[in-house]
Amino acid sequence: MARRKDRRGPLEPRSQAILRAVIEEYVTSAAPVGSQALVERYELGVSSATVRNVMAELEAAGYLSHPHTSAGRVPTDAGYRLYVESLAPSFSLAPVEQLMIRHQFGQVEFASEQWFRLAATTLAGATRAAGLATPAKPRSCRVRRIDLVATSTRAASLVVVLAEGSVKQELLPLEVPVEQRELDLIVQLLNERLGDCSVRQLPRRIEELQTQPETPRLALRAALRVERMMREFDAAAVEDVFSDGLLYVMEAPEFSQSQTLRRVFNALQDRDYLGGLVRRIAGRGEVQVLIGAENEAQEMHNVSLILAPYGQPGRAMGVVGVLGPTRMAYPQAIGSVRYVSGLMNELVEQLYR
Amino acid sequence: MARRKDRRGPLEPRSQAILRAVIEEYVTSAAPVGSQALVERYELGVSSATVRNVMAELEAAGYLSHPHTSAGRVPTDAGYRLYVESLAPSFSLAPVEQLMIRHQFGQVEFASEQWFRLAATTLAGATRAAGLATPAKPRSCRVRRIDLVATSTRAASLVVVLAEGSVKQELLPLEVPVEQRELDLIVQLLNERLGDCSVRQLPRRIEELQTQPETPRLALRAALRVERMMREFDAAAVEDVFSDGLLYVMEAPEFSQSQTLRRVFNALQDRDYLGGLVRRIAGRGEVQVLIGAENEAQEMHNVSLILAPYGQPGRAMGVVGVLGPTRMAYPQAIGSVRYVSGLMNELVEQLYR
DNA sequence: GTTAGCACTCAACGAGTGAGAGTGCTAACC
DNA sequence: GGTTAGCACTCTCACTCGTTGAGTGCTAAC
16 A cells, blocks of 8 residues: 555554554553564554564654664654544543542532542542642622621721632731721621622722712722722632642653653643633633643643633633643543543532523 | 760760761761761861761760761761751841742732741742641631522522631532522521621520521521531641642652652641641740651651741641751751741731731 | 871772663565 | 565663772771
8 A cells, every 4th residue: 555655644554553552552661662562462463573664654654753773662742642533442430430539529519619629639549640620710700798807906807709609808907996897887888889790890889989988998998909809810810720649740750850840840830821721721622632742831841731621611610630741541531531520510510500 | 084985965065066067068968978078178176087986976876877887977866956956056047038038928918818828938948848837727716707699599609707807618509599689688697696606606506596496497507507617627727738849858869769758748638647746836836846757657757847836826826837858957947937937927916916 | 185097898880791672674475 | 565584783771890989997106
């Protein structure tokens, strides 16, 4: 067949089978894969010499690479990409594991702000890689209720309950001591004027408040603080990112001298980078796989990300996923991420329906 | 002097100077310290032969040890202990650094739940070891206000504002759809009956509520949930532990094959262990140093903890500190922890005064 | 009590070596 | 024609074995 030599054309079934075998062997062994080991362990129906020929073709096509002359083959990012897209077996979590995970979520059913942490922990355990999760962030936030509690003569706690049920809290320094009774009056005023009000409407409502001469100074200060809090919350693309199981990744042999991993960890602290990622992921809808150099960030060139959005488009969206070495068990990871994101969907739906 | 040979007696000044030099050299070089290197780099006024004699005595006294015959000396836990207690120079943070830290705290002045995170991050940066911090947990908690917000037809968000200004939130599933107007009535009832009430008083108040036949079922369910939330919060010794800079510790040569470090990380996840530690630390009042095997937990035998309580005894206490290899710069670490705990004290005092 | 000198020890380093795994090529095979 | 056996070649890895050098402990002189 002429096609075989064609670098861009689709691969023959045999080449596909060999590429798949190389990847699966490499994922478990973490060592370059030789032709002989392959024919021994996989039922390819051909000799090692043929495997060598095919491997050479796969290398020419860019799916495999060669650390040095006398070493076996290692998959490239393109190899993994092809694997994930058309070679990998579909994989779903074992029913037992599904049940176990559901049970774990049942334990914290009512603590919605724990869900995303649990998702990260669960994914870390299931994939033995680092689990990542962000909380579901509402598209537009709306003030439901404001509260002020005196904690001392100098400070009060300013609590804002948002329409989707979450809570923000900050301290408000008091210039002069204020009785709780006075605070209660201010709270009443604030709730009358700012209650059930979106971020966009806030500035106008506050302006109204400002023009009325009888508005207490403290009420105005509190209102402005509420506005700032809401604006900040609204502007942040990612509220928080929780990760668990980074140690699993640390233990992978490719990161034993951890210099590279350090940068990965730092990149994970970067809200902007993750924010951009979340935005991109949330737009798609399905599980997304970013392999090695497909990640924009230089630091992430040695790792892969498997991410999926959850929540309700237009209302509240978050992301869950897994970070691991490019040499990772993609089918399992994709299956786990798909399952957990589905579970999170259910939970969020239950919350908002 | 006969004393020199006395194993239990206090050390001669010269021996102390040599022990101190060994420790300081070892802390920076991470390699066993030889007699010659010592006389070259420290002004000891004696020859290497004398240093060798003294080192042999220090080893007999248990302050130093010997990896193998032809290697230099390494401090033991007892050596570090003596160093920390009487040999180490006192150390306080440079004014520039103090200012920088204060500035950082100024940035999040009003977000009190960020303080402890920032403390951990700051300590990690200042000591290049892992920074640890727990939030200030109030001694006894008191309900200030309860709120219920409908988030969907199936669930409401139950918000409890505590007397010290912090907030707890959970989801309350609704068996039948409930209008926000109804919830408002229930909120009013709950606040009348349970507002400004300590955990201890809660059961009785709820009992009263229960005996009145006109109490709505939902109000009762919410009240019981509030009680459970408060009880759980009250019972937990440690609410949360935040750590930052674990990578610094990872990079230390003694942890390059990270098997041991993994256990340390796991121990840090263990709320009970940390809870016990916090209780012990909070009782003392000053900076506490736990060196290597002085830690009860087996996993912590290779690391040292430098911890200090902050807050107000009897009201709200938390702990900040540093975790590093036993070979760590104790004076700097102690100075940093002292400074940051002092700063946290100021902040908490400002909040409660 | 201190120090110079010396014999001794032991980890670390580097060179040399053999084994083993793996490739690529060629020629025979079907 | 594709497939396979055979073989020369390459390169890493693990091992050995001196050598080096830092460091000790002891002894005798100061």
